[in-house]
Amino acid sequence: MQYADETSGKRFDAGVWKTMLRFFVPHRKELVKVAFFMLICSVIDVMIPLYQKHIIDKFIFARSSGGIWFVIAAGVALMLVQLAATVIFTRAAIRVEMGFSRDLKKACFEHLQTLSLSYYNTTPVGYIIARVMSDTDKIGLMIAWGLVDFMWGLSYVLFAVTAMLTLSFRLGIWLAAMIPVMAVVTAWFQKRILSCNRTVRHTNSLITGAFNEGILGARTSKTLVAEDINIEEFGGLTGQMYRASVRGAVWSAAYTPLMLMFGAVSVAVIMARGLGYVAEGVMAFGTLSAMISYAINIFEPVQHLSNIFSEATSTQVNIERVDALLKREPEITDSPEVVRVYGDSFAPKRENWEPLRGDICFDDVTFKYPDGDEYVLEHFDLGVPAGTRVAIVGETGAGKSTLVNLVCRFYEPTSGRILIDGRDYRDRSQLWLRSNIGYVLQSPHLFSGTVRDNIRYGRPDASDEEIIEAAKLVSAHHIIEKLPEGLDSDVGEGGDRLSTGEKQLVSFARAVLTDPRIFVLDEATSSIDTETELLIQRAVSRVLAGRTSFLIAHRLSTIKMADLILAVRDGKIIERGTHSELLRKGGYYRQLYSMQYEIEAFRSID
Numbered sequence: 001m002q003y004a005d006e007t008s009g010k011r012f013d014a015g016v017w018k019t020m021l022r023f024f025v026p027h028r029k030e031l032v033k034v035a036f037f038m039l040i041c042s043v044i045d046v047m048i049p050l051y052q053k054h055i056i057d058k059f060i061f062a063r064s065s066g067g068i069w070f071v072i073a074a075g076v077a078l079m080l081v082q083l084a085a086t087v088i089f090t091r092a093a094i095r096v097e098m099g100f101s102r103d104l105k106k107a108c109f110e111h112l113q114t115l116s117l118s119y120y121n122t123t124p125v126g127y128i129i130a131r132v133m134s135d136t137d138k139i140g141l142m143i144a145w146g147l148v149d150f151m152w153g154l155s156y157v158l159f160a161v162t163a164m165l166t167l168s169f170r171l172g173i174w175l176a177a178m179i180p181v182m183a184v185v186t187a188w189f190q191k192r193i194l195s196c197n198r199t200v201r202h203t204n205s206l207i208t209g210a211f212n213e214g215i216l217g218a219r220t221s222k223t224l225v226a227e228d229i230n231i232e233e234f235g236g237l238t239g240q241m242y243r244a245s246v247r248g249a250v251w252s253a254a255y256t257p258l259m260l261m262f263g264a265v266s267v268a269v270i271m272a273r274g275l276g277y278v279a280e281g282v283m284a285f286g287t288l289s290a291m292i293s294y295a296i297n298i299f300e301p302v303q304h305l306s307n308i309f310s311e312a313t314s315t316q317v318n319i320e321r322v323d324a325l326l327k328r329e330p331e332i333t334d335s336p337e338v339v340r341v342y343g344d345s346f347a348p349k350r351e352n353w354e355p356l357r358g359d360i361c362f363d364d365v366t367f368k369y370p371d372g373d374e375y376v377l378e379h380f381d382l383g384v385p386a387g388t389r390v391a392i393v394g395e396t397g398a399g400k401s402t403l404v405n406l407v408c409r410f411y412e413p414t415s416g417r418i419l420i421d422g423r424d425y426r427d428r429s430q431l432w433l434r435s436n437i438g439y440v441l442q443s444p445h446l447f448s449g450t451v452r453d454n455i456r457y458g459r460p461d462a463s464d465e466e467i468i469e470a471a472k473l474v475s476a477h478h479i480i481e482k483l484p485e486g487l488d489s490d491v492g493e494g495g496d497r498l499s500t501g502e503k504q505l506v507s508f509a510r511a512v513l514t515d516p517r518i519f520v521l522d523e524a525t526s527s528i529d530t531e532t533e534l535l536i537q538r539a540v541s542r543v544l545a546g547r548t549s550f551l552i553a554h555r556l557s558t559i560k561m562a563d564l565i566l567a568v569r570d571g572k573i574i575e576r577g578t579h580s581e582l583l584r585k586g587g588y589y590r591q592l593y594s595m596q597y598e599i600e601a602f603r604s605i606d
Contacts, residue, residue: 037089049293057286101140153301186306196248342429358386358548365416391562399571438511446495474539476505
């Protein structure tokens, strides 16, 4: 897949950088330190040709050594001061880079915790990771070391031009006139080199993605005999990267000798004119030596300054991406009054949280998804008393999760109200509600770590006794005891060291440990073996007793245990009632039930 170059045609815009000002504040002392000691280094760099001039005029041409030890000591002192300044500004720059990146990553991660579920449903994981990791690193690198190069380049050019004009105005003005010419040429080349480098970096990310997919999808590729397609696509990407790399190398190869030529011409002019002045007696040889040194060294900082502006322009895209993430508003928010009473996710006021019984009421609810055009629910009413088991059934993709998403407040009604224990759930905090909900997904996610860590993820203070009790309650202890290290067994990344059934039981125990009053089982037994399914079914019967629960399911055993069944088709609830009531109607539910009955009968024969 090809992507447009997001950085093409961008110009440097100081307004973009202002969005990062609040992250500068904690590091302002270090930034001042970087600027100050970098300034000291550039001053000493400018003084070195003057030091050289003094030695040539006062000692070499004068054939005198009187006071030379003092001059040598002064030179050593300058070098030691420059060494110390370099160490100090380097340490400060590293602190700025690491600290700025850390603060930016932390701000992004904290903000991601506040965003609604809809953001994660519509935003690729790779996009989020790139914003939090790659973009923040590049910004931190540019802030710290860009400042170093900028301070050194700008101050050296200004001080060196001042020194040259002071030593010899005629030679100095000629050399100073070369600087803007060099800057324009450098900027022209840097724009093209940078464009090639952007293409290389962009294509490299595509190659990495293709390489990753080729490895992870190796079995599929082999079974479909698609190796030649993979090779062709991969070859196209590597060819694109090769061509961009060669173009960049060609521009660099042309730029470097051109700069050397400019430098050589400048030195030649300075030497030719300067030797004439020396012969005429209007210039000392030491002065000519200093001017030649400045002619040789002046173009490096000019190149640095041009590079900085090119990189700053490129980094603007990273800033815009990060800033867009930080400015992204969550679609579901608590009102200031609710936050004042109940707190927020980072500072909850649990002492003000009322206990939840589990009465749920849909009061004239109309709803459509933010990115949808059709209403999924219209003037929908439903009362679910505490302790009721509600089964939601329908074909794959029918929209069975809509009701659950509304109950969990992942989305809010377009109009109407959802009452929890007789009160609009927007009058209480999201955290209060979700801390009372246990959610077991069809494909549960386990975090890297041990089984123990995963079970007590929602209750870090839980004791081992409580963890074991929760595992027993959901019949997970038999599975855990068979693992090599029991509760201390490492589940691997995403739980990949456990089977689907084992992950399901661990996630079920995790949900039970928080003692929720509302349970949601999202097709929790649809992709596991029969033995594990029986364990979970027994656990469900025990755990759901006295709790309000929503069961998204198609297994008969799960459906038949429900107090209320909602049949969903094309995103709308078309039937509701008990199992026997819906069967007598002979409608959509009966068709689903008959199909499932035949499937399970076939499975039992098999």
